[in-house]
Amino acid sequence: MTFPAPSHDHDHCIAAALALAEQECRRRGARLTELRRRVLALVWDSHCPIGAYALLDRLGHDGRAAAPPTVYRALDFLLDQGLIHRVPSRNGYIGCPRPDHPHAGRILLCRRCGRASELDAPDLDAAIAAAATAQGFHAHRLSLEIEGLCPACHADGPE
Ligand SMILES: [Zn+2]
Ligand SMILES: [Zn+2]
Ligand SMILES: [Zn+2]
Numbered sequence: 536m537t538f539p540a541p542s543h544d545h546d547h548c549i550a551a552a553l554a555l556a557e558q559e560c561r562r563r564g565a566r567l568t569e570l571r572r573r574v575l576a577l578v579w580d581s582h583c584p585i586g587a588y589a590l591l592d593r594l595g596h597d598g599r600a601a602a603p604p605t606v607y608r609a610l611d612f613l614l615d616q617g618l619i620h621r622v623p624s625r626n627g628y629i630g631c632p633r634p635d636h637p638h639a640g641r642i643l644l645c646r647r648c649g650r651a652s653e654l655d656a657p658d659l660d661a662a663i664a665a666a667a668t669a670q671g672f673h674a675h676r677l678s679l680e681i682e683g684l685c686p687a688c689h690a691d692g693p694e
Contacts, residue, residue, distance in 0.1 A: 538652045538685045539582050549579045556618050559634050574609040582650040584627030639677040645685035
């Protein structure tokens, strides 16, 4: 996994994510309803985290406004299925490109362009869980955000 370049075939990202979401939901017997699919597509609209209010706003622009609780339930479903990850510091969400390999969200967040990607470090969860256990702590959920500069922004020069 590499950090998405400023210009890349993002239509491909969206198409691949939606196809994989449909495949995973079918395999698990989970229902990817029309609204859940629309919310997922909106989250995938860019690599920048998007918040619930912005999602509601965008859904309203379709002329088929959705009630806030409906959107929150759709987000909960997408989170449960690992199709999106929460980005706590931005109070937003990003799409996950690998929902077929369940994992905790480990977010690389560029402080200049605001885009996010995932840190590919499979050993990390186990290391953190082991360290938590060593302190007698039972870890249930792990989230991790790493702020910095993406390759393109770093190439533009220091802050
Ligand atoms: Zn993309
Ligand atoms: Zn992910
Ligand atoms: Zn950047």
